Amino acid sequence: MKRRRRSLSLRARVALVSALAAAIVIAAIGFAFAVFLRVNGSEQLDRTLDSVSLSMATDPAASADNTVAPVLPEDLSPQVVQPTAIAADPVRATTIGGTAVRAKDVPINGAIGQVVAVSVPEDPMSRAIREQQWQVAGVALAAIAVAAGLGWLLAGRAVRPLQRLAAATHTVGDELPAALPDIRGAREAEELSDALSRMLDRISKARSRTQEALGAARDFAAVSAHELRTPLTAMRTDLEVLTTLPLTEEQRTEILREVLATQRQIEATLTDLERLAVGELSDATDHEDLDLAELADRCVQELARRLPDVQIELNSPPTVSVRGIPSGLRLVLENAVTNSVRHGRAERIRITLVHSDSQGAVVAVDDDGIGIPQHERAPLFERFVRGSSADPEGSGLGLALIAQQAALHGGRAELSDSPLGGTRLLIYLAARPA
Incomplete structure (x- = not known):
């Protein structure tokens, strides 16, 4: 070179x-x-x-x-x-x-x-x-x-702050300094020092976010591999039985049914994992101003066509203006209704929207299902955690996705008793998420 x-x-x-x-x-x-x-x-x-x-x-x-x-x-x-x-x-x-x-x-x-x-x-x-x-x-x-x-003499006094700044930046390595030395002298040197301090601060924050993301990705990959290993092992066992043992038609049909159920479980898990990964990669640029009432109305109409045996209601003001991620809020509503039907075996679901300009919006999803025991409610928002009454084909990620989207919108999610007799899911959305 x-x-x-x-x-x-x-x-x-x-x-x-x-x-x-x-x-x-x-x-x-x-x-x-x-x-x-x-x-x-x-x-x-x-x-x-x-x-x-x-x-x-x-x-x-x-x-x-x-x-x-x-x-x-x-x-x-x-x-x-x-x-x-x-x-x-x-x-x-x-x-x-x-x-x-x-x-x-x-x-x-x-x-x-x-x-x-x-x-x-x-x-x-x-x-x-x-x-x-x-x-x-x-x-x-x-x-x-x-x-x-x-x-030469006057320039030496003028460039001395720049020399101090250069000496300080030469020492910047893997460990970023907490702060650069206080540079005083020429105004240009002070402005350069402030700019470098802000740049190092941004680099430090970006490095922290990257390290947190890498840690989360490692944990996510480890847990995902563990959760996928069980159904894959079961599928391999069923396939080995099909290929090595003489079976009756009834036994073969039963094993094939189990293989298909396991395949659907793996597919659902992979889909939810993809959604979780997309949520982890979202940032403030993905948020936009939207009408939550209009989005919920469209979502309810589509769910009503997909679930004709379930009564789905929507109680909402004409307009609920929020700032959020449209796909994420849609995912929250779809997962809430799907969980009530699949795991709670609900036949009636009511979605209520409450809006406040200062405190944001609250989404309440009530059902008349079998409910969730109180001691199981908080852990269900963790990844791959299933309740005692959960459907075996579930991925264990439905409520984790809802909690993730609530956090991305500056809020939280919680479970409680529903006036309809089943479970109430509350999602709090901040007025202006950070």
């Missing part, structure tokens, strides 16, 4: 940007200062020439014999040359004896058309300008270095 080249650190980037910004600003200022020095030096030479010219113009004797020149600072003494004709350009740059000078023609008093060329050497001024430019360049380099250093 190709190793990725490491990028520059934020601290180094800030230092480089600071140095670059300082270099740009100082370069602009230095260029302007160099131009100013050059222009100012040229103006100084022109003023020197003007002062020398004025002095010679007011001293006729000096102009006449060309031997007197004003005393000026060292290296700036004007050079007076012999009279010459008037030049086209009174101030000009020229060379005298290999020395660059700035010259100006001064008219001679009393000599029409004659001038004296007065010159000032440019070399001393140029040297002074170059020296000042080098000084400015040195100061500029020092300022750039100082800017880079300050950027």
Whole structure:
């Protein structure tokens, strides 16, 4: 695997940007200062020439014999040359004896058309300008270095919270920390710390849910395998008897009847196991706003067609608005009626819906069956637990499915005595399930 080249650190980037910004600003200022020095030096030479010219113009004797020149600072003494004709350009740059000078023609008093060329050497001024430019360049380099250093120091303070945060996240392994260190400093670092804390909290909750789901799945698989092993063993025994022993037609018919009953039991168990698994995988996104009265009415009509010998009634307000899983609530009603008929041997079932905006809804299923002893009621909501009067072909999961759906809807389920003489099943549904 190709190793990725490491990028520059934020601290180094800030230092480089600071140095670059300082270099740009100082370069602009230095260029302007160099131009100013050059222009100012040229103006100084022109003023020197003007002062020398004025002095010679007011001293006729000096102009006449060309031997007197004003005393000026060292290296700036004007050079007076012999009279010459008037030049086209009174101030000009020229060379005298290999020395660059700035010259100006001064008219001679009393000599029409004659001038004296007065010159000032440019070399001393140029040297002074170059020296000042080098000084400015040195100061500029020092300022750039100082800017880079300050950027490095200030960036170091700014990124220190990020470094602490990175060191804390490097230690995150299989065991998530309870909390990251309290990061204070730059606002961005604080926001990043808060975001990472929330992310770790979500990961921790998701891991807990996953571990709980895996534990439940292992227990579920173990119990399911145990419950399925018994009917499968019975089916295998019956099939071995059919294939190995000589049987009468009556015996063969009886064994085949037992095999079919066992097959139906296994099929019912697998169907209920699938429903339980679907319930375990449901979450808040599966809930939706629905009318429980309308759903119960449709369910009662279908059950009445499937169970023509059973009288099924529905007492409900016109509308019962709840938030829930439609398929789950339908499963609750179907299992409640099926259990009353199959295990309670009921002939009359009444479903009552009670609605409260603040407390949710209550579903009561009453029957006139044989009832359930009080000491058996609570355990029946466990998986694969059957009552003493349960039909042998049942899966033992009917009431477990109802309890699961009640919990998914933020409520609970319980059994009690029915005014019809049998058993009452109460399912409480929360107004807004979590």
